[in-house]
Amino acid sequence: MVLVALLLLLFGTVTVICTGPSPTARDVFVTTVMETSAAKFLARMYYSEEEIESIQKKNAVREAGEVTEVSPSFQFEQGSADKDEIELVEVSGATFKGRMMIVHDPSRIKVAAAPSFGLDKEGLRIEEFVENTGAVAGINGGGFVDTGGMGRGGEPLGLVIQDSKLLHGGLNETSTVIGFDQDDRLIVGKLTGQQALDMGLRDAVAFGPVFIVNGKAAEISGSGGGLNPRTVIGQRADGAVLLLVIDGRQPSSLGASYKDCIEVMLEFGAINAGNLDGGSSSMMIYQGEVVNVCASLYGSRRLPTAFVVM
Template sequence: MQTLSRARSRKLATRKRPWRWVKRLILASALTCTTLALIGIIFLFGTRSGEELREWAAGTLLTTQHDYWAPYTFLPEEKLNALKQQIRNPEVINSEPDETAKPEESPQEQPVVETPPEKPKQLIEVEDIDVSKGNYYFKGKIMYISDPKRVQLVVTNRKDRGDLLDEFVKKTNAIGIVNASGFADPDGYGKGAKAYGVVIHDGKILQGYNPKSGETALGITYDGKLITGSYTAEQLVKMGVRDAMSFRPQLIVNGKNLFKDKPAKSWGIQPRTAIGQKADGTIVFVVIDGRQPGHSIGASMNDLAELLEERGIVTAMAMDGGSSSMMLYNGEAITKTSCPYYRGRYLPNAWAVI
């Protein structure tokens, strides 16, 4: 009887033993997670690097539709308010004086200098962007358009929603195209039917008001000059602007990099779109991919301004970013949108090469 009892005890012990290992594994996992959490808390709230990381996170959140999460980075209130102030009220410089009429200059005879004919430029050239900043990295495209008069703002004619970029291309036969204005986007499900701010199309004012404070206008005149600043729609039309829209911030005005020596954290790291112009008139479209670990995290506004400054851009402004950022060339996407839908988002308008 004793032998039988011992055998039963061994069987019971064998049955219980696996549960002991499971309990030990769960306990070890819990201890590991608790330890890592404590280390993370100490890093985030007890070190300067941790505080900077929280500032980056807050700046990134404040430039999205999920800005209500920014307080949960637990930044001091004065720092969070400073970030908000930098985003809502960026520096604005008018690229053109308020007076549209310029004083006439007395003609002076200039010596005639014969110059060899230049090779004709291609209408569009595309440059790959691949930058590593150590802690983050980003990829994207720059499109150079040699004839600025070919760049136009295309506007949706739908009432229920905006157009996808490839739909704009089909309607206009655009060779190159990028997103432009921001729009109402509650909970990330905005349909892009109505743009924020001023909208001028083919010399006609479609929207002359600015419901979202802090927006800045960017327009292209009939002779292909890029203008940006704090202008009303009426002022822009008087200045000879053919197409215009609103967003922010300005990046470069009259050759001045407005983000030079400024902290990058306020605008965070995001997918970006920008429009600019070189001194020779060349228009540039820029799209930086983001929110895609392993491909591209995104860029700060400082990165974008520096990238353009290095390439001789004298005037530039940011367009809507995030999941709206996208570039098409000859009908095909050449950047990778962070939007879950591979064709991008519905948009109220876009800048196109036609």
């Protein structure tokens, strides 16, 4: 009876949001659930695909359309912190709480990948990526096939580059790439597999959108992605890498919008930043401990890739 009551309360609340007088509440709800793998049906119960598409277009991100600029004479600005230092800082906003990890040596950031990819394969949990690589920290990486929220984490979406080798994605296939080159600079933007290799990317995954490129923030309209758990990676001018994980789908932290994430990254000095897979995949581990609250009811999810800190 308790379960039935909770379900009735849930659908009653959704009905009020979707049919009530507030377009803002409606837009936040639709953009939020349409970013999930399993809850899209809640929006489709009340709106047609055309109506959903219209709402999403009004509440979207407009990327700069650039790729991180790299020059032969590139050098990071002089930083004041010890290169071996790792900082863990709490962040918060009106609707979210999370953690920012600052890794002052960018050469320590690597992509960890599952042993093999495929729809019939299983990915690894963040804890396993960290343990298998002997890393001190890790966050989730790129996207993966996750039909109905039941994906096994074995098939990435887009390219995966590890140790300068293209593990997944075609040479002529374009992805929104987020990764590091041989000079440990964070590269973000749309690239083919061949372009990514030609730029010397050593470790990269695919997801998006790009939040900041060459110091320019993406333009966000409306609720921009809704309120969800988020994982974002960025880099400062001094080379320090910013790893942000936002908790979501909890009473104490509903989640962050794209705009929220951009504001946090800019506050911490990011000049390039990209959105990684989020939702129930969002997780951060540091020194053997999970330091955020995972939105998944079943604990950490199986994933094809992760960013680890060696």
